[in-house]
Amino acid sequence: MKKPELLLTPFSMNHLKELCEAGADAFVIGEQRYGLRLAGEFSRNECKMAIKTAHEYGKKVYIAVNAIFHNDKVDELNDYLSFCDKAGADAVIFGDPAVLMAARESAPNLPLHWNTETTATNYFTCNYWGSKGAKRAVLARELSMDAIVEMKEKAEVEIEIQVHGMTCMFQSKRSLLGNYFLYQGKSLEIENRKDKKNMLLHDVERNNKYPIFEDENGTHIMSPNDMCIIDELTEMMEAGVDSFKIEGILQTPEYVTMVTSLYRKAIDLCAENTESYEEKKEQWLNAIEQMQQPHRPLDTGFFFKETVY
């Protein structure tokens, strides 16, 4: 069986090396000026170094340029994309069509991955972006496994899905935390907490805790559980899904490295010997469960859950 790429979000250069050793195949890096909800910040220089290191290990690096851009940053896109191209990035991740336009002008040979997070919900639209130049589509997290398998069958582009970690539920351009503190007359709190990313919204009715943070792209609210499907990989590997992403944002680097090495084993074994994978998978799931913080239960995301409308 074909092995999907195992895609990681490193926190730093050192972490990237660690993840290479732990079995990652590819990385998403970038800076919040252009990319959304990154685990770590990589300046242009760090991107160059990261690409060099990863390539030495035979791994790939994708740079995130998937923010929702306003006029003010649009003029910087050409320069940033030619930087990505020259630095040797293996692809650029985009959501805003402005990036596609700028890439045509300044980096026509740079591969593109389409990722708006929430709107890649049918195969036709994935193929549409494919026809505009995308090589890969990153599917919305709110899809069932059946829908993913169908999309893979009908897609003419590579398909990437998230298999582990937190997902984003909400992005606002407004400074919602800052506004709350200002409303309470506690403007000092804003500076104190700026880069901490340790705040939670309690939803008493559902007994959920949603991580919430602010950055240059606005306010982001994240899912209350960590998705984990280390024990459900067979169907999607059989379908030939091209890339499995482990999202590291708001986790610790140690946790992400451990999870990576477990998924590495799971993917390898599933590809080589499905039966032994079936025997071992509970064990890996338990190992991850042991590592979870008490306020971050595991779940299976939307893989086995229908939404209505």
Added chain:
Amino acid sequence: MATTRNDKISSIIDGKRVIVKKPELLAPAGNLEKLKIAVHYGADAVFIGGQEYGLRSNADNFTLEEMKEGVEFAKTYGAKIYVTTNIFAHNENVDGLEEYLRGIASAGVAGIIVADPLIIETCKRVAPEVEVHLSTQQSLSNWKAVQFWKEEGLHRVVLARETSGDEIREMKEKVEIEIESFIHGAMCIAYSGRCVLSNHMTARDSNRGGCCQSCRWDYDLYEREDGEEKALYSENDAAFAMSPKDLKLIESIPRMIEIGVDSLKIEGRMKSIHYIATVVSVYRKVIDAYCEDPADFKIKQEWLDELDKCANRETATAFFEGVPGHEEQMFGEHGKKTAFDFAGYVLDYNEESKIVTLQQRNYFKPGQEVEFFGPDMDNFSQKVDKIWDMKGNELEAARHPLQLIQFKVERPLRAHNMMRKELVSRP
């Protein structure tokens, strides 16, 4: 190139500057009756939802028959109908789309408002005579993305609600395409299309019309340090909330007209007849007054008062004038009550006898102060005197929904005028 385009906005006629490029006033309608009201009260175009593919799955939507009737009606007044078809489709929504779009086209609809390229491309293929407008669900925020959609052959783009006046100006200068922008109504606090709170919290897909406005619920804010959680609010503080005040850009209309925005959009397919009539007629007056004489234009207090009469939440200018701060959100409070209610719909007025015939839309009775308003008149108030049913029986009160009622009104009225009453606690 920018200047030539802006030149088209105004010209000097008889020594006076007038606006020659009047923007379209675009109103929502949840059913045929509301569609007709919107047109009577001054909308140049109306957007409605069909039975499928629109983002209000349980709201009033139009059947194809009703669409046809709406289009015919609008045509006689020179107005256009657009259909919102702005879900992000899933695989299972692909079947049936072609037939649906052909149906819309045969109903004579002028355009569809779309977010998903699946629907854009299908419409271009099976119903090329229908204009395609990009929905705000795409959160279109910069000129280069506008350029992309122009090259894809779209007729119009609806911008993200996060764009400012200056940004819109730049888009208008750089790209030649129609731009539609919101001027009034409720808003998402998230970037449109980028919120799946409802999917997570209630298993309802917000991008297919299932949003349950989870953003408007109250939450408690905590901070987590060394495994401990600490509340970031005290006993008396309001809870963390993300509820935005409603958009109201009445004072920015002159700027929008000067920028050359092509269509000014009022939100609210689920809003009442009273709301649609009131909001549409106020903006109609503002646009007409400004275009006729921009130099001497002033916002009239009566327009602001009028909008207040149908407001059920506080209002703000949101992003048009810059990124909104905490004053543009609601904490602790949950909206105010509307002060006025729709009480009667005028069907006829007899100039000689001064008797009005109206359809009851809410309880009223003799002695009560009511206000009349309509598209081509100044509002006036009077006390209701004796009232009768159509058989001439005197009534103690107008109690029955849709009952026809007659009474004397001193100043002339016309069909389609409305009567509203101030809400007071009933004795």
